[in-house]
Amino acid sequence: MTNSPMDLRVKADWVWRETLAIHRRAPETRLASSLSSIEIFVALYYGGVLRFNPSNPRDESRDRCIISKGHGSICMYPILADLGYFPMDELQHVCESGSFLGGIPDPVIPGYETVNGSLGHGLGVATGMALGLKRKASNQSVFVVAGDGELHEGANWEAIMFATQYKLDNLHLIVDNNSISMLGYTDDIVSHGDLGTRLSSFGWDCLEVQGHDVFAVQAALQQQKTKLDGKPKALIAKTLKGHGVPGLENAPLSHIINPKPELIDSLLEKTK
Amino acid sequence: MSIKPLAMRDAFLERIWREMAEDNKIFFTCADFGSPVLDKIRADFPDRFVNVGIAEQNLINVSAGLALEGYTVFAYAIAPFITMRCYEQIRVSLALLSEVRPMNVNLIGVGAGYSYVVSGPTHQCYEDITLMRALPNFQVLSPADHVTAAKFFDACVDTCGPKYLRFDAQVLPVIYENEAPNTSKGFHVHKRGDNTCLIATGYMLHTALKAAEALADEGLQVGVVDLFDLARFSADELYDTLKPYAGIVSLEEGFRGRGGLDSMLFEFIARRNLDAKMLNVGVEGAYHFELGTRTELHEKVGIGPQAVLNSVRAFATSLSK
Numbered sequence: 001m002t003n004s005p006m007d008l009r010v011k012a013d014w015v016w017r018e019t020l021a022i023h024r025r026a027p028e029t030r031l032a033s034s035l036s037s038i039e040i041f042v043a044l045y046y047g048g049v050l051r052f053n054p055s056n057p058r059d060e061s062r063d064r065c066i067i068s069k070g071h072g073s074i075c076m077y078p079i080l081a082d083l084g085y086f087p088m089d090e091l092q093h094v095c096e097s098g099s100f101l102g103g104i105p106d107p108v109i110p111g112y113e114t115v116n117g118s119l120g121h122g123l124g125v126a127t128g129m130a131l132g133l134k135r136k137a138s139n140q141s142v143f144v145v146a147g148d149g150e151l152h153e154g155a156n157w158e159a160i161m162f163a164t165q166y167k168l169d170n171l172h173l174i175v176d177n178n179s180i181s182m183l184g185y186t187d188d189i190v191s192h193g194d195l196g197t198r199l200s201s202f203g204w205d206c207l208e209v210q211g212h213d214v215f216a217v218q219a220a221l222q223q224q225k226t227k228l229d230g231k232p233k234a235l236i237a238k239t240l241k242g243h244g245v246p247g248l249e250n251a252p253l254s255h256i257i258n259p260k261p262e263l264i265d266s267l268l269e270k271t272k
Numbered sequence: 273m274s275i276k277p278l279a280m281r282d283a284f285l286e287r288i289w290r291e292m293a294e295d296n297k298i299f300f301t302c303a304d305f306g307s308p309v310l311d312k313i314r315a316d317f318p319d320r321f322v323n324v325g326i327a328e329q330n331l332i333n334v335s336a337g338l339a340l341e342g343y344t345v346f347a348y349a350i351a352p353f354i355t356m357r358c359y360e361q362i363r364v365s366l367a368l369l370s371e372v373r374p375m376n377v378n379l380i381g382v383g384a385g386y387s388y389v390v391s392g393p394t395h396q397c398y399e400d401i402t403l404m405r406a407l408p409n410f411q412v413l414s415p416a417d418h419v420t421a422a423k424f425f426d427a428c429v430d431t432c433g434p435k436y437l438r439f440d441a442q443v444l445p446v447i448y449e450n451e452a453p454n455t456s457k458g459f460h461v462h463k464r465g466d467n468t469c470l471i472a473t474g475y476m477l478h479t480a481l482k483a484a485e486a487l488a489d490e491g492l493q494v495g496v497v498d499l500f501d502l503a504r505f506s507a508d509e510l511y512d513t514l515k516p517y518a519g520i521v522s523l524e525e526g527f528r529g530r531g532g533l534d535s536m537l538f539e540f541i542a543r544r545n546l547d548a549k550m551l552n553v554g555v556e557g558a559y560h561f562e563l564g565t566r567t568e569l570h571e572k573v574g575i576g577p578q579a580v581l582n583s584v585r586a587f588a589t590s591l592s593k
Contacts, residue, residue, distance in 0.1 A: 107372050113340070115369050118360060124330050125365055128337020132299075135319055136341065155361065158330035166322070 008214045012042040016244060017271055018078035018091065024264045026095035028103040032242035032254035033072030033147065036178040039214040040145055040237055044174075045079050047218035049225060050143065054084040057110045063140050064129050066113055068122020069147040069176060071104045076111070085110040120153025122146055123173060127159045130171040130232075141225060143172045149181030152190055157202075163232040164203035171232045172224060173204075176211065178241035184252040199234045211237025275419065275446045280439035281348075281382050283418035285309035287425040288346055292317045295429075299338050303331045303349035305382070310348070328353050332361035332379075339375035344429060350388075351381030351397040351438055355404060366434040367407040378428045379436045384414070384474050385525025387441035389566045393559040397438070401473070401524060402531035404436040405502055411435040412502040416477035417444055420500055423452040440475055442566070447477065453498065458505025461513055465495035468519040468588040473499050473533055476523035476553070476575065483581045492588055494521075502536065511544050518591045521551045521584055525575065528554030551587040553580055 015038050023031040044050045044065060053059035067073045074094075081088045086100075086109075093099040100108050104117040114125050126144040133140050150156070163171050177195065179186050192198060200206045207224060209216040217237055224233040241255070242248030245267065248259055289312050292298045299320045300313050314321050320343075324331045328349055335347040347354065355362070366377055381400060388395035404412045413435060415421040421439060428435060453460040459471075463484055472480035477498045484496045497513060499505060514520060520541065524533040534552035541548055555573045562572060570576035574583075 107369065114336075115364050118364050121333055121361060121364050124333025124361070125337040125340070127330070128334035128339075129341055130337070131322065131334065132338045132341030132343055135299075135343075155329035155333065158324070158327040159333065162324055162327070162330055162334065 008042060008046055008218065011046050012039050012214050013271070015042060015075050015078050017268060019075040020245070020264050020268060022074055022077060022091060022094050023258075024261055024268075025092070026103065027258050028095050029074045030071040030103075030255065031074070031245070031258065032248050033069065033176075033178065034074035035243040035245065036211070036239035036241045037069065037072055037145060037176040038075045038243070039212050039217050040174055040176055041073070041076055041079055043214050043218040043221055044143060045083060047214070047221070049218065049221045051140070052083075054080075054111070057085060060138075061140065064113055064126065064142040066116070066122040066126040066129075066142065066144045067105065068116050068126075068144050069119065069150055070116030072147055072176065073105055073145070076105065077101055080109070080111040119147070119150040120155050123156050124159040127163050127168060127171060130163070130168040131166055133170060134166075134168065139170075141170045141172060143174060145174045145176060147181070148175055148177045148179060148192060148195065149186050151175070151192060151195075152181070152186075160199070160202050160204065167230040168232045169228050169230050172221070173232070173234045174221070175234065175236045176239050177236050178239045180241045180250070180252060180254060182255045196234075196236050199236075203231060204234045205229065205231040206234045206236065208236045208238065211239035212243060275449055277443050277446050278418040279307070279441075279443050280415060280418045280421035281307050281380065282309045283422040284380065284425055284437070284439070285313065287422050289313050289316070291425070291429065292320060295344070296320070297343050299343040299345045301331055301335050301338070301345060301347045303328045303353065305349045328358040329361050332358045333365050335377050336361075336365035336369065336375060339377045340373060344376045344378075346378045346380060346428070348380045348382075350395060351383040351400055352395065354379050354381045355397070355400045355436065359403060362434075363407060367409050370409045370434050374432050375434065376428075376432045377434050379434070380439060381436060382439045383441045384438040385440070386566050386569050387475065389569065390563060392561060398526045398555050399530070400436070400438055401502060401526050401533055402535070405536065406531070409434055411504055413437045414473040414500050414502055415439070416472070416474055416498055416500065417447040419446060419448040419452045420455070423455055427455055438474060444475065444478065447481070447498070453500070455501065457509045458501030459497050459499045459510060459513070462496040462498060463494075465493045465517070467517060467591045468521060468584065469495035469497060469514060469517040470521045470523060470584065471497045471499050471533070471537060472523035473502065475525050479570070479575070479577050479580050480523050482577050483584050486581050487585060487588070490585070492585065494584060494588055499533070502533065507540070507544070510540070511546070514546055514548065517548055519551065519587055520548045521553060521587060523553040523575070523580065526554055527557050528552050530557055549591065551583060553583065
């Protein structure tokens with residue numbers, strides 16, 4: 001497992017390129033929301049935060065990673081392949097007949113725990129897992145990666161209150177706070193206001209980071225993971241939807257915009 | 273000696289309470305809904321009991337998470353709320369996820385049909401058979417008395433997978449006085465008849481048995497079947513049971529013609545090429561706000577004892593076979 005600062009940045013850049021390349025081949029995939037979450041996943045999987053075992057994805061000793069914003073995690077495909085969950089060649093066949101790598105990831109993919117095509121379920125299931133781990137006296141943690149738009153689903157807030165009540169300090173919610181859902185900026189749709197303050201007021205330990213600074217994400221996650229203070233943890237990662245792609249980055253309709261293949265080709269060429 | 277009737281939930285929860293002492297992998301979740309036996313579970317097993325509050329969506333997802341960690345979960349709430357308030361959670365986190373991951377989550381819904389008599393249509397439940405049988409991987413269990421309800425506990429523990437148990441909220445008379453029914457084939461034949469067979473589930477079995485008794489006094493023998501496993505009954509054995517009949521009557525305390533027991537039997541008859549006509553006893557597709565006893569309410573919507581007696585008599589006598 002890589003862990004040095006340079007490696008993490010290099011890895012994030014590699015994942016960015018691979019994600020673009022996948023979208024170039026499979027334009028049905030959601031690119032913009034998969035680009036905002038890259039550093040979060042790189043910090044989790046390469047930054048020494050998560051315990052995992054590619055040769056036995058359901059290893060009891062693993063930390064659980066629930067990817068609640070399923071559609072916005074196409075960047076996990078190269079990460080999982082790179083870590084050995086499945087052969088790298090599978091990345092050539094995303095969305096093709098016979099492939100298990102679909103436009104929206106499902107738990108038939110080694111490394112995916114739950115069903116997350118429908119938004120707003122990951123945190124609740126993760127809360128049950130975190131409670132179950134506590135009751136089994138297991139020291140594993142549960143990480144959930146969710147989008148800020150997804151937090152409009154009310155069931156999240158049922159889970160947020162529950163996690164506080166049951167002192168689930170082994171539960172980590174990472175919000176990929178790219179501030180955009182399908183039809184525009186979340187602030188213009190139904191604003192979360194100051195999300196950090198809001199979550200803190202619900203009793204969560206809350207940190208905010210620049211979500212494309214992979215080292216900041218890594219440091220925050222590591223800090224929170226060791227803090228067993230009875231509080232569930234939230235890390236709000238300020239990110240940009242469509243990060244690094246001109247015309248897509250932070251565009252209000254980036255969720256449904258597909259960059260032209262020529263643009264992707266030129267970006268891949270430039271960043272070779 | 274006759275068995276004292278109990279509420280289905282108390283008979284079932286009693287078995288859970290007893291087993292929780294032996295099996296530390298059983299977890300009980302509820303959405304702020306109680307029972308006298310539940311008080312014992314809360315007191316004796318506080319580490320394996322959670323009340324999520326009035327939050328059925330979270331009830332399902334928390335239960336799914338616990339099941340993924342290896343617990344056998346019993347989730348408990350009022351029937352319409354544990355099915356319809358959280359249907360997408362049930363679909364995604366139980367029906368769909370159990371396709372790829374082993375999970376044992378048992379949803380206990382209390383309040384089938386009109387059993388919350390004076391609480392009105394929010395608390396009454398006429399849609400649950402339709403909705404729950406639509407979900408692959410789900411077992412749908414519908415007992416007619418507390419003996420059957422308690423018997424289902426064994427299947428809940430032994431069979432991994434999501435299940436829905438629809439319990440009556442009232443204490444119903446005991447039907448299986450001598451012996452709990454064999455639940456393995458999914459139904460129990462109470463009585464064989466000449467040309468007509470009544471197939472009932474839940475509370476309506478009581479109505480069916482009464483109608484059959486009254487008709488027998490008139491010299492008309494109709495069969496009665498308790499269909500308590502609405503998803504995994506033995507199709508071959510049900511076929512053998514129904515084959516002699518020219519007429520089949522479905523009886524459910526749920527909407528008629530909207531995908532419930534009646535639709536299930538229509539499909540069964542068509543698929544298996546049974547040569548039988550059908551009569552469907554169920555609630556006409558509308559919500560009702562009138563107050564009355566359960567029997568009065570049933571008579572108003574065409575599923576009361578008198579209405580059933582009349583319609584079955586007319587149906588059976590109209591058949592030629």
